[in-house]
Amino acid sequence: MxxxxxxxxxxxxxxxxxxxxxxxxxxxxxxxxxxxxxxxxxxxxxxxxxxxxxxxxxxxxxxxxxxxxxxxxxxxxxxxxxxxxxxxxxxxxxxxxxxxxxxxxxxxxxxxxxxxxxxxxxxxxGLLGIIYNTEVLAAKGLTVPACWSDLARPEYRGEVQVSNPNSSGTAYTELATLVQLFGEDEGFKLLAAIGANVNQYTKSGSAPGKAAARGETTIGIGFMHDMVKLKKDGFPVAIVAPCEGTGYxxxxxxxxxxxxxxxxxxxxxxxxxxxxxxxxxxxxxxxxxxxxxxxxxxxxxxDMAGVKLIDYDFATYGSSATRERLLARWETDVKYAGGAIE
The missing domain is CATH 3.40.190.10 (Periplasmic binding protein-like II)
Incomplete structure (x- = not known):
């Protein structure tokens, strides 16, 4: 043979x-x-x-x-x-x-x-939250974000990173969370105001947290368990559970x-x-x-007991019709609010 x-x-x-x-x-x-x-x-x-x-x-x-x-x-x-x-x-x-x-x-x-x-x-x-690089925040003289609404402050122009909800379940959870917290119209106004400060919409939901840890952005939005890993790995980061409440x-x-x-x-x-x-x-x-x-x-x-959580409506926001409608509105109302790259 x-x-x-x-x-x-x-x-x-x-x-x-x-x-x-x-x-x-x-x-x-x-x-x-x-x-x-x-x-x-x-x-x-x-x-x-x-x-x-x-x-x-x-x-x-x-x-x-x-x-x-x-x-x-x-x-x-x-x-x-x-x-x-x-x-x-x-x-x-x-x-x-x-x-x-x-x-x-x-x-x-x-x-x-x-x-x-x-x-x-x-x-x-997984609980949705905010991460920031403590060293970069201090060097730039920025205030600590405590709430979702804080991320719309003009001082954070170009300092925020979040993923794209078309590819990322993390970002869709953020979108659905803000809509449930503030109502759809007000939620989209806040998303657009935050969008004006976004420097990049990433493909992966965990990428913004990693970028914040490396100092490539000041603030990221993502799931807290991913942020805990970054903190335990020794990166200079702090984790915030938004004051208004958050989704999961x-x-x-x-x-x-x-x-x-x-x-x-x-x-x-x-x-x-x-x-x-x-x-x-x-x-x-x-x-x-x-x-x-x-x-x-x-x-x-x-810890779920230690965070103010919304009563996330999985039946509504886990429906195809709701998701497609919200994503279409995000494309028109939010995506290009600040000229962020992808």
């Missing part, structure tokens, strides 16, 4: 398990931080023997992808990212109800499961409708809901609030 045929034979042998059946492989699209995506892929393989092909994308990108692939899905599971797009995918029949046991999860996780007819299961909570995400996991790998996809859902798997996130600086009450947490992680 020549070398080419030897390689082909080895590759074929590797694709087969001991039983003679093709080895399982799961295709997962991940909307969490890359390090968390990678660690879960590694651990799932070790614990189950199932290979995972993982790609990381923001929630808006994933929703567009699974819409385009409806009826011929290229991925089996969508893990992480804000719950609103997961609810939209569920309502559009792009995902299917899981048979995994979700009974032991916290109440907000069970609410997500019930709301979606079992098609989206809550896996973590319920990150979710969903099985794609029509997946040919349903058994493996179900095992993934069960795995990411387990206390053992959720606790491992601390190894890579994941400080969100996990759905399994037995999961380990960090004392510096955000």
């Amino acid at each position: 020549n070398r080419k045929h030897t390689i082909s034979a080895l590759a074929l042998a590797a694709a087969f398990g001991a039983s003679g059946a093709f080895a399982e492989q799961l295709n997962v699209v991940c909307s969490n931080e890359q390090a968390w995506c990678d660690l879960m892929t590694q651990n799932f393989k070790i614990d189950t023997g199932i290979d995972v092909a993982m790609v990381r994308k923001s929630t808006g990108e994933v929703l567009a992808q699974i819409r385009a692939e409806a009826g011929n899905p290229k991925v089996d599971v969508w893990w992480g990212g804000t719950g609103d797009p997961h609810l939209i995918a569920a309502a559009e029949g792009l995902t299917q109800a899981t048979t995994a046991d979700v009974g032991g999860q916290l109440g907000w996780s069970l609410n997500m499961t019930e709301m979606s007819g079992g098609r989206a299961v809550g896996v973590h909570v 995400e319920v990150g979710a996991v969903s099985v794609i409708a029509g997946t040919p790998n349903l058994a493996a996809a179900t095992r993934w859902v069960e795995y990411v809901l387990s206390a053992e798997a959720q606790s491992r996130g601390l190894e890579v600086g994941v400080y969100n609030i996990p759905s399994n009450p037995a999961s380990a947490t960090d004392p510096d992680a955000p």
